[in-house]
Amino acid sequence: MDYQEAGVDVAAGRSFVEKIRQDVQSTQRPEVLGQLGGFAGCFQLPSGYREPVLVSGTDGVGTKLKIAHSVNQHHTVGIDLVAMCVNDILTTGAEPLFFLDYIATGKLEPEQLAEVVTGIAEGCRQSGCALLGGETAEMPGFYGAGEYDLAGFCVGVVEKADRLDGSQVQVGDVAIALPSNGIHSNGFSLVRKIIATQGYDWYDCPAGLGGASLLDTVLAPTQIYVTAIRTALAAGLAIHGMAHITGGGLPENLPRCLNPGQSIRVDRTAWTVPPVFQWLTQAGDVSEAAMFDTFNMGVGYGVIVPASEVDGAIAHFTAQGMAAIAIGEVIPGDGSLAWAA
Structure with a gap:
């Protein structure tokens, strides 16, 4: 042998x-x-x-x-x-x-x-x-x-x-969302279960996806934010904190860049949730809370800046081809994410 x-x-x-x-x-x-x-x-x-x-x-x-x-x-x-x-x-x-x-x-x-x-x-x-x-x-x-x-x-x-370690973040700072380009690389055990239990094929093109196939939608590669962020730092943009929105979604990841004694309040109506997440919600009968705890829901990366820098930050990221939008504010708290009423 x-x-x-x-x-x-x-x-x-x-x-x-x-x-x-x-x-x-x-x-x-x-x-x-x-x-x-x-x-x-x-x-x-x-x-x-x-x-x-x-x-x-x-x-x-x-x-x-x-x-x-x-x-x-x-x-x-x-x-x-x-x-x-x-x-x-x-x-x-x-x-x-x-x-x-x-x-x-x-x-x-x-x-x-x-x-x-x-x-x-x-x-x-x-x-x-x-x-x-x-x-x-x-x-x-x-x-x-x-x-x-x-x-x-x-x-x-x-x-x-x-080095950004949370110590720069101040109460009153604003969270800016950089968009995801899909599911990225988290939550696929749930995605696969929905597809299997509802009898879909990866090559199906559900109406909710605007003509795209499930395969092309779910295999879209994770967005890389290096160029957008590195150019922002090089331009002198005052970034106080950043978060990569992965497993656990916004509730788990956005607060990870805060100081002790701080929380962040997010307005979930500030952005439109992409069609793939709306489709998964309906196809799998998944609650909104479970969706936000599992997926990025359209926010792939979070950037915390002083309120005075919001307009400049949004202009920079927009010029980089990313539809950035302000979604929340740092508030006193216990390190959690709070949804705006």
């Missing part, structure tokens, strides 16, 4: 590395030292920082992967993987520097996983960070045919004096 008979194809692994080489190289930054294929990735800190603080984050894509597996479409989940990580570290004001991925599968299929890495590279290019390295684990018998799992790891840097 040999390793291939046990289910691990070393030759397929080498083929996979060659397939992704060009994608990886397309993400390189000047600070990257060395080439693809080493035991470790090396990255030199950018110049110009007096007291650089490294910021790290890790995340995955969740059960959204089950949909990609079932329809054999894998490009967008790679973008999701990067977005979930870079949007998190961005909340500190950090510049994303480099990204690493971990891909685990039962049987390495080079074409399939190269498509995943193409998406990861695209997410890195959108974020301005280098795809510094990764690991592909072939584990026969652990995953079903055609299945894989993903994890991502991102490192960024921020000047110590500029």
Whole structure:
């Protein structure tokens, strides 16, 4: 017997590395030292920082992967993987520097996983960070045919004096919502249950989605906010806090950027909930409270600014192609989100 008979194809692994080489190289930054294929990735800190603080984050894509597996479409989940990580570290004001991925599968299929890495590279290019390295684990018998799992790891840097940690937020500051472009990468266990129990097919085009298929709607990749936020900071916009709206929705995530003794009051009529969430509410008979506790409901990212900066902030984000809107205000409280009456 040999390793291939046990289910691990070393030759397929080498083929996979060659397939992704060009994608990886397309993400390189000047600070990257060395080439693809080493035991470790090396990255030199950018110049110009007096007291650089490294910021790290890790995340995955969740059960959204089950949909990609079932329809054999894998490009967008790679973008999701990067977005979930870079949007998190961005909340500190950090510049994303480099990204690493971990891909685990039962049987390495080079074409399939190269498509995943193409998406990861695209997410890195959108974020301005280098795809510094990764690991592909072939584990026969652990995953079903055609299945894989993903994890991502991102490192960024921020000047110590500029790091956002909640201490800058003041009562009276205003929350500005940056729109999501769909479900992003949270709540897919509920999405999949609604589709399965109501007898829908991923290729169906329900009237509530304006002609779009369920597949195109739910696999839309997570919005990356790096350019919009980094340009705002570079322009001197006074941002006091930021929140990435992921699992737990607005109620759980928006208060995470506040000081102790503060809450935030949000007017849920300030923006129109996108059609996909309205459709899920109706198709699954899901309560409004459960929807807001599960999904982003159209708000993918929150930015806290002084009241005097609201107009300038909205103008900046609008110029970046994001329909920003003021949705709430920081108030004295216990760290919770309160809905405006």
